[in-house]
Each structure stands twice: as structure tokens, then as C-alpha cells.
Amino acid sequence: MKRSAFIAVIGAPNAGKSTLVNALVGAKVSIVTQKVQTTRARIRGIAVIDDAQLVFTDTPGIFSPRRRLDRAMVAAAWEGLEGADMIMLVVDAAAELAGPSKSTADTEMIIEELKRRKKKATLVLNKIDKIARDKLLKLIAAMSAHETFDERLLISAENGDGVKDLRKYLADRAGEGAWMYPEDQLSDISDRLMAAEVTREKVFKRLHQELPYESTVETTSWTRTKKGELRIEQTIYVSREGHRPIVLGKAGQTLKAIGEASRKELTEIFGEPVHLFLNVSVREGWTDEAARYREMGLDIVD
Ligand SMILES: Nc1nc2c(ncn2[C@@H]2O[C@H](COP(=O)(O)OP(=O)(O)OP(=O)(O)O)[C@@H](O)[C@H]2O)c(=O)[nH]1
Ligand SMILES: [Mg+2]
CATH class of the missing domain: 3.30.300.20 (K homology (KH) domain)
Known part of the structure; x- marks a missing residue:
């Protein structure tokens, strides 16, 4: 019996969602830049771990949209949750520690919306390469107050720290189910x-x-x-x-x-x-x- 899971990857702009999806897939399927709002539409990245096929949906960053293009992007991000077996909320841990900002406000808004939708998510604290260990523990404690999170993981999507453990954690939780894509397919975009x-x-x-x-x-x-x-x-x-x-x-x-x-x-x-x-x-x-x-x-x- 094969196993599979659809995993939505959401978060504030610039949190490192696309970098993480690329790291989990092991190939570049989604573009990455230093600027916010790089990803515009949902892109699926696919990874196979033993008998489990994990289908990640990279999404545009979620923020308070003003322009028409922004609204379309944010709507596409929330639609990424539809049909997902698991949700990963990617958070820029360094931005959280730096104090209130647009990024922390966006993350707060996303957590509130997840609560409103009664969705559980895995909290993925990213960019830990930029942070001292003792500060991280404090941050985890602070974020643990949210009952929205079923698990908290620390990673650096950029240098790969914790990515293998995250992949294993997700693969272990994949349920029985047929693979949705051929074994060697890495993404769904043309x-x-x-x-x-x-x-x-x-x-x-x-x-x-x-x-x-x-x-x-x-x-x-x-x-x-x-x-x-x-x-x-x-x-x-x-x-x-x-x-x-x-x-x-x-x-x-x-x-x-x-x-x-x-x-x-x-x-x-x-x-x-x-x-x-x-x-x-x-x-x-x-x-x-x-x-x-x-x-x-x-x-x-x-
Ligand atoms: N230091 C560090 N930088 C990271 C890490 N992960 C991502 N970045 C950087 O953060 C910036 C944004 O990364 P993206 O992967 O494009 O972020 P995103 O969440 O997909 O952004 P949007 O598509 O705009 O919502 C890039 O400059 C990445 O190189 C990390 O673990 N550590
Ligand atoms: Mg992106």
C-alpha cells in the first residue's frame, strides 16, 4: 500500500516558503528572491520518501491586500488550503525576534484566520541560521501559546538545517493513498x-x-x-x-x-x-x- 499527503505551505511574504518547498523537493520548482510577494500563484512541488509521495503547495505570501493583483494572490494562497491533509505555517523566526513589523503582523493575522477556520497547522520556524539558540527557545515558548499548532519545528530552509527531520516528520504522517503524480515528477507547472x-x-x-x-x-x-x-x-x-x-x-x-x-x-x-x-x-x-x-x-x- 502506498501513502500520500497534500501539504499546504502558507505564511507571510518573504518567510521562506518557496525556499523551503525547493529544499523539500530537492529541486528548484518555485522562484525565490529577497523581495516580498515573489510567488504569485500556487505551485506544487512533489517529493517521494520511501512509500510516501508528498505534494507540497507553495503559495503566495498572505498579507493585507490592496491592489487587484494582491487580492488575487492572497485568495490563491487561502485556496491552497482546500483539500490539504496538512498545513505548514512558515514563519521568519528572525523577523519575529526583531520585534513588531509588517511581517509579524501578517503572521498574526494568518494565525487568527487559521483559528477562525478551525485549522490545525505545523509551525515551521525558519531562518534559524540567523538566530542564537537561547533566543530561539524563548520564541518557541511564545509561539506555543497558540493552540493552532500541532507541532513546532525549527529549520533553516537556506542551509538545510532541520529540513531532513521535517521531511521525515511529514512522511511519517502521510496516510494510505494512491500517488497522484508519476514517481519522477517534481512539479505541476508547465x-x-x-x-x-x-x-x-x-x-x-x-x-x-x-x-x-x-x-x-x-x-x-x-x-x-x-x-x-x-x-x-x-x-x-x-x-x-x-x-x-x-x-x-x-x-x-x-x-x-x-x-x-x-x-x-x-x-x-x-x-x-x-x-x-x-x-x-x-x-x-x-x-x-x-x-x-x-x-x-x-x-x-x-
Ligand atoms: N538566512 C536565511 N534566509 C532565508 C532562509 N529561507 C529563505 N531565506 C531568504 O528569504 C528570502 C525570501 O525567500 P522566499 O523563499 O522567496 O520566501 P517566500 O516566503 O516564498 O516569499 P513570497 O513568495 O514573497 O511570499 C530570500 O532572500 C531567501 O534566500 C533561511 O532559512 N535563512
Ligand atoms: Mg515564494
Whole structure:
């Protein structure tokens, strides 16, 4: 008899959810940046531990949404709980210890909502590499006051501390059930979306302020050259004319660097040479277009 479990991974923006899902899967399935609100839609990462298949749902960070795109992202995160056998709440332990902040307020709000929904969750205190041991114990004690948590685990998704134990803990709790994915499948996103996400990661890493949040990347063409090599075309949508020159950079240097970094990673991911062509398109109001949301795997929420 096989075992399986669906595990939702939720938390405030920047808590390290995507880093953790990648670590649990053992491959990069979800993009990671230093900026908040990197993940926009639900992405499944799949790991097999002996007879158990664990299907992790990485979700967008949960915060108080204002813009339309934010609302769609937060709704997608809460929908990640539907059908989940277990919930992991990932918390940036270093941020918690640093005192009240946007991050701690978001975490507090998520805990309240979990309580309201009568959901139990496993508390995963992340980024312990940034914290002294004695302070951690205090933090655990403080967080233990919440009856929402069935278990508390300390990890560093970045350096891998505690990740093996967490994986085992989850695998041990998986119930009997058929595997939902083929044994070697690592994620549920298409190659086209994965390619767009990788380029979006580079956009997030190289551009700042509101620009990353007002941009999106779509794969528009996926073909083979005469020699049979992979040729990918993508469009970076921005919402204002003034953003185009910023994405391009002086003499096109910024766009070139984004393309170069993305191409390099795509070559690794797909295991073959990739020819990548990037266009920049100004599309005022793309954040109100259903088609743009569909491409990202999101639904518009009013
Ligand atoms: N020091 C340290 N940094 C970490 C750890 N885990 C994640 N990070 C960093 O935290 C930042 C955010 O990581 P992500 O994995 O993108 O966080 P997220 O929760 O998916 O963020 P959103 O998708 O924006 O909600 C990145 O710069 C990571 O490198 C950790 O264990 N230790
Ligand atoms: Mg993320």
C-alpha cells in the first residue's frame, strides 16, 4: 500500500516558503528572491520518501491586500488550503525576534484566520541560521501559546538545517493513498510557465521599487531552431511607458543581463541549450486583464 499527503505551505511574504518547498523537493520548482510577494500563484512541488509521495503547495505570501493583483494572490494562497491533509505555517523566526513589523503582523493575522477556520497547522520556524539558540527557545515558548499548532519545528530552509527531520516528520504522517503524480515528477507547472517564472525572478532581482510588482512575464513562443535547439520568446509586460527605459537600461544593458541570467538557468533546468528572446511591452492596465492572470495561474478577485 502506498501513502500520500497534500501539504499546504502558507505564511507571510518573504518567510521562506518557496525556499523551503525547493529544499523539500530537492529541486528548484518555485522562484525565490529577497523581495516580498515573489510567488504569485500556487505551485506544487512533489517529493517521494520511501512509500510516501508528498505534494507540497507553495503559495503566495498572505498579507493585507490592496491592489487587484494582491487580492488575487492572497485568495490563491487561502485556496491552497482546500483539500490539504496538512498545513505548514512558515514563519521568519528572525523577523519575529526583531520585534513588531509588517511581517509579524501578517503572521498574526494568518494565525487568527487559521483559528477562525478551525485549522490545525505545523509551525515551521525558519531562518534559524540567523538566530542564537537561547533566543530561539524563548520564541518557541511564545509561539506555543497558540493552540493552532500541532507541532513546532525549527529549520533553516537556506542551509538545510532541520529540513531532513521535517521531511521525515511529514512522511511519517502521510496516510494510505494512491500517488497522484508519476514517481519522477517534481512539479505541476508547465515548462512554459516555469520559463516565464525564471525570467520574472531575474526581473525581481534586478529591478526595484514598484516596477517588479507592476510587471509580469509571459512565454509567447516555444519552438525549435533548424538545428533542433530550443528557442523561447517571452514578453515582459510593464504598466507604464516610463518603465520601459528602466527595464532596457543604458544601451539595453539591463534587459541583456536579465536575459543572460535567465537563459543560463533555463539551460540548466531543461538540460539543453536555450535561445531566449525577450520583448518589453507597455500595457497600461495589464493588472486588470483576465488573460494576464490566467497566464500566471490566477483568477481575478473583485
Ligand atoms: N538566512 C536565511 N534566509 C532565508 C532562509 N529561507 C529563505 N531565506 C531568504 O528569504 C528570502 C525570501 O525567500 P522566499 O523563499 O522567496 O520566501 P517566500 O516566503 O516564498 O516569499 P513570497 O513568495 O514573497 O511570499 C530570500 O532572500 C531567501 O534566500 C533561511 O532559512 N535563512
Ligand atoms: Mg515564494
